[in-house]
Amino acid sequence: MKVRQLSESQGLSYSNLVILSLYAVFLGVIVGLIDAIFGRVLIGLSEYRDQHIFYLVPALPLAGLLIVYLYQKFAGKAAQGMGLIFKVGHNEEDQVPLRLIPLVTVTTWLTHLFGGSAGREGVAVQLGATVSHAFSRYFKLPNASRIFLTMGMAAGFGGLFQTPIAATFFALEVLTLGQLSLPILVPTLIASFVASTTSHLLGLEKFSHFVSESLTIDLETFIKLALLG
Template sequence: MLRKIVREYKEILLYSLIALFVGVIIGGIDAIFGEVLIKITEIRRDNVLTLVPFLPISGILIMLLYRYFSKESLKGMTLVFQTGHGNNDRIPKMLVPLIMVTTWITHLFGGSAGREGVAVQLGATIAHTLAKKLKFLKNSRVLLVIGMAAGFAGLFQTPLAATFFALEVLVSGVFLYEALLPALVASFAASTTSNLLGLEKFAVDIPNVLSFSPEILLKLIFVGALFGIVGGSFAYLLSYSKKKLATFIESPLKRIFIAGCILSLLLLLLHTGRYCGLGTNLISLSFSEKEIFGYDWLLKFLLTVLTLAAGFQGGEVTPLFSIGASLGVILGSLLGLPTMLIAALGYAAVFGSATNTLLAPILIGAEVFGAQNTLFFVIVCSLAFIFNGNKTIYSAQKRFNFFSNENVEV
């Protein structure tokens, strides 16, 4: 028995050592990607009227880049999920520079998109490519998961949320505990590296001002369910719009151009660029008690769906954070609850319900807003998870149903 334990731990420790190396590399790339993105966001903010009209043309550029260098890379996250499930064994290396550059382009010209898609995909691709070279590793999929964790961690500097996100996102209902230690190592390494390289972490300390009472609990249940419906609707509408738009305009080039024209018009007309980019502006407003409009969350929601359905790049998570936070501000003031806390709960819960994850949003709550409100995050994120209608933005995510026995093959 002791020999079995030693053998098992030798393997975990080997993976963890590689994870340390991988984490540092990915954290470094994350830092470069993230800092350039912040610069680009500033440039766009100062030149909205000059840059946003070029969004449709930038879309054409994005599609041409993919067509020329690696068409397959367009599958993005789906490729990562399929590899994680063992249904694919190759992710093109070109995916990494392509998604970085096309995301920068998307953001420079004002598309409403995220950035975590880049981080997770580059992490997964780099780690998986390395694993294939290290022939002595028994399972390259373990490293893929570690890479996903490192990518997320380096970008947001939330190593615990990143670890659990990578462990829970591939198959809803299943936790890849075998990768827990190396994923933790990679996440802390990536997070520390990107921090040392100057990438700033977004964090707001929200004091613990709410105490439990039946009335508060009922309100939190209502708020959580609503966040879940919004997150689930986002996932549903995104996949629906992608399909509809693709049947409506078959050519990807035409599609991104036409949708880009409509988008750039809307982005300029609706508060001149307020809904461009990541949505960090809405997040800042939400947590500094400045003006958030009642429709902010809805416009950000719709414009992000349109941006991503058109074919622009980047991901969904930061827009989801901003949708949740700005909706939270409104709900908080409507229900007479502390708005900053409800904004924080929305930030986490809408992200969780759209990605069909539960631990990641709870830990985002603890790592971004301070651990003192964890129990509220557990309740609200659980409700959001329950009421997301089982939707997810990751079309290749699988699901493990314990009771119905309709289980996934993994």
């Protein structure tokens, strides 16, 4: 794996990193707040669905039609979702519309309320990336789009799942497969930890799933897991 080293030739001086680190604190608070709202409402809707499942699940096709209508009517480029994030990161597009935030939030809420299957990690990444990229225009840095998307993705993922270290290394790798973008490790880590702490302080509990079966790690199990890995 190639590792990018911090150098002036990349346009990231130590003063740039200090500025980015200060911005990371601000970003973490904002994204952590958004994650807390999104996550707490999602938990509440899921609990409500479980209590009224026979009334809500049959209406899932109607909810699906509503979601399609919302995307066709209001989404524009935001309909590309994660695809748009990657395009901006690779300089194929230059903007992530802010409308992506309410769109992906509301449609995910609707999906979970009516019993649909939808992940949360993609939503978290998109929320953080959209918020962060909106501020990139105020910073004159080389590769600003990629830098701010990386910080935002880490903050979004870390804030919703409260796994800041995993979120940081996910974000550092995902836009540049096969490389670690180490020059922005510090601000990305700060953004992720601040977002995680903020959402936790605002009452967002970690998503969890109870596993009733116990797993004994013996030689046979280890071999099976190694083969699966």
